[in-house]
Amino acid sequence: MASMEKYKTLEIVQRNPNSPVFYLHLNLPSQFNALSRDFFSEFPKALDSLDQNPNVNVIVLSAAGKHFCSGIDLGSLNSISEDHLSADRGLSGEKLRRRIISMQDSITALERCRKPVIASIHGACIGGGVDIITACDIRFCTKDAFFSVKEVDLAITADLGTLQRLPSIVGYGHAIELALTARRFSGMEAKELGLVSRTFDSKHELDQGVRDVAEAIASKSLLATIGTKAVLLKSRDLTVDQGLDYVATWNSATLLSNDLKEAVSAQIEKRKPVFSKL
Incomplete structure (x- = not known):
């Protein structure tokens, strides 16, 4: 089990060591x-390093300790309030806006990362945790995980992506x-709502199930998985017509690849394909 760069x-x-699946752990369990x-x-630096690493095909985002994420650190919230108190309301407002945009960008890094990101959720996933998972590509959780879009309880309008991304996931x-309501809802309800694709009875089963899905995706052509993620994200903001035009342009650049020849040969020869690294 190899550990990479050091982060706080x-x-x-x-x-x-032989797998192109890498794990990014939220690692402040205390x-x-x-x-x-x-x-x-x-967070954006870690995602960028994984994105640039040619040995990485799929990223699993999980968490150390009892809970996935308890939301934004209340000390950080206090410091944001104090940092931006100023006699000049316009200047302090502009500075706060830039701070929020920078924090939003840290979460959007999940979508900017070309490689697919699978969220593996156990325990609590609260507030900013929901911002994070809605920016991931696939979400799985334990049945006893629980979620809350918590911001209104802190007198905040959620601003790191939940209000933009959640409607297209759950309606x-x-x-x-x-x-x-900021109400708490279970992993089982998250599955009913479509927030997660599957639930698992235990953390151990979640880890195994996520690993199996991650390995299956990682065995496919990275050119194809990167293209699929990019086109789906882009098409979210386009009409069907515009989306079709975008994927035609994408494929005019990437369709005629060695991976395509290898996929066809492997099917004919009834063997596992060996795809290019990026």
Whole structure:
């Protein structure tokens, strides 16, 4: 089990040295992985290093300790309030806006990362934790995990992506109800809502199930999985017509690849394909 670069709030691990599946752990278990200032600076750097690493095909985002994420660190919230108190309301407002945009960008790094990211969720996933998982590509959880779009209880309008991404995952009606009530809901309900694709009876079964899915995706052509992620994300904001035009342009650049020849040959020869690294 190889550990990579050193971070204060995160850990990158390659559990199997022969596998292109890498694990990015939220790693502040004593604080239930609350999101600190350090997290917001480290998270995009860690994702970028995984994105640039040619040995990585799939990233699993999971968490150390009892809970996935307890939301934004309350000390950080206090410091944000104090940092931006100023006699000049316009200047302090502009400075706060830039801070929020920088924090948003740290979460959007999940979508900017070309490689697929699978969220593996256990325990609590609260507030900023929901911002994070809605920016991941696939979500799995334990049945006894629990979630809350918590921000209204802290007198905040959620601003790191939940209100933008959750409606397209669970539907507008469910999203606004969850966001306005801030109520807690279970892993089982998360599955019913479509927030997660599957639930597992235990953390051990979740780990195994996520590993199996990650390995299956990692065995496919990275050119194809990267393209699929990019086109789906882009098409979310386009009409069907525009989306079709975008994928035609994408494929005009990437379709005629060695991976395509290898996939066809492997099917004909009834063997496992061996695809290119990027």
